[in-house]
Amino acid sequence: MLRSRPLGTSRDEWSDLASAPLMKPPPFDYEDPETLAGALELASRLDNHKLLAGGQSLMPMLNMRFVQPDHVIDLNRIAELAYIDDVDTVVRIGSMTRQHELLESDVIARRLPLMREALEQVGHVQTRNRGTIGGSLCHLDPAAELPCVLMACDGVVEAQSVRGTRRIAMRDFPAFYMTPAIEPDEIVTAIEVAPWAAGHGSAFLEFARRHGDFAQASVAVLIASSPDGAIERASLAVGGLATAPQRIAEAERMLAGSMPTAALVRAAAQACGDIEATDDAHAPAAYRRQLAVALTERALKLALVRSDAANGGLHEPNA
Amino acid sequence: MSRTRRIEVEVNGRSEAREIDVRLTLADFLRRELGLTGTHLGCEHGVCGACTVLVDGRAVRGCLMLAVQAAGRSVRTIEGLGDAEAPDGLGVLQAAFREHHGLQCGFCTPGILMTLTELLAKCPDATESDVRLALSGNLCRCTGYQTIVSAALEAARRLNGKLAS
Numbered sequence: 001m002l003r004s005r006p007l008g009t010s011r012d013e014w015s016d017l018a019s020a021p022l023m024k025p026p027p028f029d030y031e032d033p034e035t036l037a038g039a040l041e042l043a044s045r046l047d048n049h050k051l052l053a054g055g056q057s058l059m060p061m062l063n064m065r066f067v068q069p070d071h072v073i074d075l076n077r078i079a080e081l082a083y084i085d086d087v088d089t090v091v092r093i094g095s096m097t098r099q100h101e102l103l104e105s106d107v108i109a110r111r112l113p114l115m116r117e118a119l120e121q122v123g124h125v126q127t128r129n130r131g132t133i134g135g136s137l138c139h140l141d142p143a144a145e146l147p148c149v150l151m152a153c154d155g156v157v158e159a160q161s162v163r164g165t166r167r168i169a170m171r172d173f174p175a176f177y178m179t180p181a182i183e184p185d186e187i188v189t190a191i192e193v194a195p196w197a198a199g200h201g202s203a204f205l206e207f208a209r210r211h212g213d214f215a216q217a218s219v220a221v222l223i224a225s226s227p228d229g230a231i232e233r234a235s236l237a238v239g240g241l242a243t244a245p246q247r248i249a250e251a252e253r254m255l256a257g258s259m260p261t262a263a264l265v266r267a268a269a270q271a272c273g274d275i276e277a278t279d280d281a282h283a284p285a286a287y288r289r290q291l292a293v294a295l296t297e298r299a300l301k302l303a304l305v306r307s308d309a310a311n312g313g314l315h316e317p318n319a
Numbered sequence: 320m321s322r323t324r325r326i327e328v329e330v331n332g333r334s335e336a337r338e339i340d341v342r343l344t345l346a347d348f349l350r351r352e353l354g355l356t357g358t359h360l361g362c363e364h365g366v367c368g369a370c371t372v373l374v375d376g377r378a379v380r381g382c383l384m385l386a387v388q389a390a391g392r393s394v395r396t397i398e399g400l401g402d403a404e405a406p407d408g409l410g411v412l413q414a415a416f417r418e419h420h421g422l423q424c425g426f427c428t429p430g431i432l433m434t435l436t437e438l439l440a441k442c443p444d445a446t447e448s449d450v451r452l453a454l455s456g457n458l459c460r461c462t463g464y465q466t467i468v469s470a471a472l473e474a475a476r477r478l479n480g481k482l483a484s
Contacts, residue, residue, distance in 0.1 A: 023342050030341035059383040060364035124456025129377040211455045
């Protein structure tokens, strides 16, 4: 963008330049189908296309010309992809449901408190007003909150193409760095999560330099307790360390079946001390691991306190 | 398939129709096609918040939306915030910013006012922490935010007073 008159240009030349069309994104053909069937047909037919969901990651990439698609297929007019359904044992979320809709949803607050807590830390109000759950999943930033939550909840991603529908377990969804395991003609249409029974405890904690920044480390924890106070089942996912969020199976095994003590919580958190972590300009790997250990210990304690409160204060987690 | 498209969009209560390039961002559309240069462009990748406008009442980054996506929708910009009835033409939020020195260079101000317009509409009794949370999506390099927060809370008090009376 020309912000001031470049040296050597006359006033007239500059006024021509200043009135020339100003376009940040590269040229592309634009389609905005109103039905999923229409979008699937376009996705199967058009080479080098990009799907435009909330645009909070794709639009910056277009503005900077990191991506140069021949076609942009805008999913924003497809009303049938935006919904939150509470069906028995499963909460089903349409891929074009916006992050602010999830944050304001009673179903999410009641059934998936872990997701609700994470959503408060996803970007800012101005980006959550546009950003979608499907977009966040498919962009698959290693530090993004929603993929970490779905990893902890054993979410299922539904992808459709003209060839049919596939259900992909969240743990198989990341293929590699910022790349989901979906084919070029597929569109993610829904996300399904089986909520844990009422009375479970959860916590989502992250560390970022400023509120709304991508986290240097984030932790999602789910705990279900049995009536005698022992931990029945635990799920722990860590985001922001490696190329995709990772489940910490060793910690989950230590927790399940044990009485929750401060020593157990600390030992489980230590299991994050040697997981895969990347070095980059924002933080060295050792620092990220240390963050994961500290956040895990805090998140486990918080989830236990919440589970305890939901069950009428049966046991004392720090005993 | 075409690379241009004719759109109709309501901007600050006026219906506007233009033939535009499909890759034109909403912020550039407002500035270049409609001459509404009150919406500023800083980073153009969604970080600074200077280009924040309201689309159907919700604050969004004007640089992260295509103008074609605003077709059929209602957009409000800083130019639509004034109060024609007020002697100085300023709305409640704008007047509070002037009184509390909520701006210095003024570059970030239009985006901040649009963010706060949504916040105060949704949450008229916003607390200081609500205001700071909403403002986390807008960067200001002059004020240190303190005067912005004071101005926003003052505007909330006045709007609440108006609602009560």
